[in-house]
Amino acid sequence: MISISAAAAFSFSLLSKVVDRMVSLSVGILLSTSLLHALPEAFESQADTHALFATLLGGLLGFFLLEKFAILRHSHHYEGDGHGHAHGHDKHEAGKAGWMILVGDGLHNFTDGILIAAAFLANPSLGIITGLAIIAHEIPQEIGDFIVLLNAGFTRTRAYMYNLICSLMAVVGGVLGYAMLDRAAGWIPYVLVFASSGFIYIAVSDLMPQMQRRATLRETIPQVILIAVGVGVVLFLTGREH
Known part of the structure; x- marks a missing residue:
């Protein structure tokens, strides 16, 4: 609910600078949560190391395939975008994309719930960190979803309520x-x-390429600082446990 509400606030007010900074913070939180906390927690267990690495490989490839199948969310058209379609064609196509995004987000959020439950069962502090990481990476993603839903003809209220239900x-x-x-x-x-x-896949394949498009020194310095802040947050929250 926090992610949806924050994404709606950013989307409806077009605070693009805040969104860009949230991406950098998300990268720091996602990578440090995975590489400095969740993976060590898993590999310190009694589970077979080779099986865990196979799971990691399978997960990366699985998310790659899921993104391939969900490519529709990145290939929709906009009404008046210059394509030679009849009036209403693009909006009709975007409308189908809007409903597809709602279905996909519902399944994605269902998976997030399972992951949060698993993290809490492993360690309560890891569960809190996992929840924060999911909130952080969901906000930029949900902003993109809101844009598609609004383009598909959803009112702001409907877009918010349907996303909240998902x-x-x-x-x-x-x-x-x-x-x-x-x-x-x-x-x-x-x-x-x-x-x-x-x-790791979300951070490396989706968020970091967005950051690479802003390659000037003036834009890079805040990105590096906010990545460091994200890492620092995770280290601070896990320091007492260690």
Whole structure:
């Protein structure tokens, strides 16, 4: 709900500078959560190391394929974009993309709920960090979703409410994930590795390329500072535990 509300506020007020900075902060949080906390937590367990690395590889490839199948969200047209279509064609196509995004986000949020449940079962502080990381990386993603929904003809209220309903799928995933993983504690290291593969993939394949488009020194310095802030937040929240 925090992610959806923040994304709506940014989208509806077009605070693009804040969005760009949120991307940099998200990269720091996602990478440090994965590489400095979740993966060590998994590999320090009794799980087979080769199986964990296979899970990491499978997760990275799986997220790559999922992005391929979801390419529609990046290939929609806009009404009046200069393409030679009949009036209303682009908006009709964008409308279908809008509903596809809602379905995809619902499934994505369901998975997030399972990952949060697994992280809390492994360690409460890891669960909090995982929740914060998901909030951070969801905001830029949801901003893009809002733009597509508005282009598809959704009013601001409808776009907000439908996205909010989709976000509640995380609650369903969390409850089911808790029920299943509580009886199968051996799954937790593998789910944590799978979660880490998702965080790493999102940061490296999606967010960091966005940052690379802003290559001037004036834009790079804030990016580096905010990545460091994201890493520092994770280190601060995990320091007492270690």
